Amino acid sequence: MMKIAIIDYGLGNLRSVFRGIEKAGACPVITHDPEEIQSADGIILPGVGAFSEGMGRLSPIRQCLLSVAGEVPLLGICLGMQMLMDESEEHGNHQGLSLIPGNVRKFQPEPEMKVPHMGWNTIHHAMPDDPLLFGIPDESYFYFVHSYYVSCPAAYRLCETGYIVPYASAVKRGLIYGVQFHPEKSGDVGLLLLKNFIGIC
C-alpha cells in the first residue's frame, strides 16, 4: 500500500486529510520526521493559518522538503499550496519555498464579494488531461476558505477559479502539485482528487 506522509508542522486540521487519504486507499502517516518524509511514496503539505507562521514552523524540514520535492509527488493544500510559491504578501512580504514560480496576493474586497472567499466554488481545468483531474468534471464544485490567492504564470496553472479576480486554484510543476481548495472537505469529488494523487505516487 502506498505510504503518504502528511506533514505535521503544528497547524491545521490533519485529521480530515488523514481520513481522506485512508478512504482513498493509501496508508497515511502524520509526521515531521525527515527520514519518514524521504521514504514516503507521496507527500501532502496541508495547511491552515497564516503564511509567515506556517513557513516558520516548516523551517526545520525545509531542506528535506526541497530535496525530495519533484522526485516524490507532493500535494500542497490551501496554505500548503501557497507555501510552494516564491513569496506572499500576507502580513508583510515573506519568502516561500519557491518550488513553483508565483506570488500570493490578498483579495481586495468588492461589494457583494466578501473576503475570505469561503464556500463552494467551481474549478475550471486549465490542463484537462492532467492525471490529478481524472474523472473530475470541468466546473466541479470544491470547498474553498482563503483570503489570499495565487498568481502564477499560465504554464503552472492547473485549474482556474474566478472570485473577485480569476486566479490559479490549482498549480502544477512536474510532480509538484498545489490546490487552493480543500479536497478533504469537498465530499466525493474531493476524495476522487486524493485518489488521483495516490495514483500518481
Add this chain to the structure above:
Amino acid sequence: MALTRRIIPCLDLKDGRVVKGTHFEDLRDAGDPVELAARYNEQGADEVVFLDITASKEKRKTIVELISRAADQLFLPLTVGGGINTTADITAILRAGADKVSMNTAAVQNPKIISEGAAAFGTQCIVLAMDVRRNYIPQDGTTEISLPDGSSCWYEVVTHGGSRPTGIDAILWAKEAEERGAGEILLTSMETDGTKEGFDIPITEAVASATNIPVVASGGVGTLEHFYEGFVTGKADACLAASVFHFGELTIRDVKEYLATRGVPVRL
C-alpha cells in the same frame, strides 16, 4: 459560475445527543450526532455546525471525542461552538477534526480571544457566534433598525445561551469582531429561534451590509420560502437550520432544488 450560497444543518448537542428547543428552551431529543451528520453529508449539506450546549464543564470533554467520531465520517467543513474559551480549547477542537470554531460568550467577555485565535489559526477558523434580541428601549450609541411593522428597535447581544443581555449593540459588535479578525458571523435572533416563522430579516440584512465577512443566518426557518428570504432579502451568505432537517420535514436537497428554481446559486 459563482460562489454558491450555503445550506448548513446545525446540531445542538447536549450530553452527547442532538437536541432542539424553542427560544433556547424546551429541549427535545433529535438523535445521534454522528448518524445525523453522516445523513447530512449524503444529502449534500455544504457544511455542518455542532453547538455544544452541555451545561456542565465536566461533561464538555465528551465533545472532543464526539467531534472526532463525526469528523471521521464527514468530508465536509465542520464548525464547532459552545464552551470554547481559550486558544488551548480552540487547538483541541481543531485537532479533533473541526475546521472552524464559533465563540459567543467567551468573545464578549474577552474580545482578545478573537484576535489571538485569528493570529494563531487564521481568520477563516474564527467564527463570531452572535445571539441577539430586539430591544425597544432607545439607548445612546445603538443602531436603530426598522422593522416590517413600521416600528424600530436596536438589537442587543445576549450571552449564556440567551439568558444574559449585555447592553452591546449587535452592529457595533459585528464590526469590532471583523476588525479583530473574525472570518464569519453566525447570527441567531432569539426573536425567531425555533418559531419556524422565518429568519429575523432586518438584523440579518443589517449585519450583512455592515460587515464584509460572510454572515450565516440562523433561527426560525420553517419553509422553503424562508431560505429564499434569508439569502435574497437578508443578504445572508449561508442559512442554518436545525429542526426542519432533524425531524425530516425538509431535506437539504429539497431546499437546494427550490432555491435553484428561484435563481439562487447553490451546489446541487
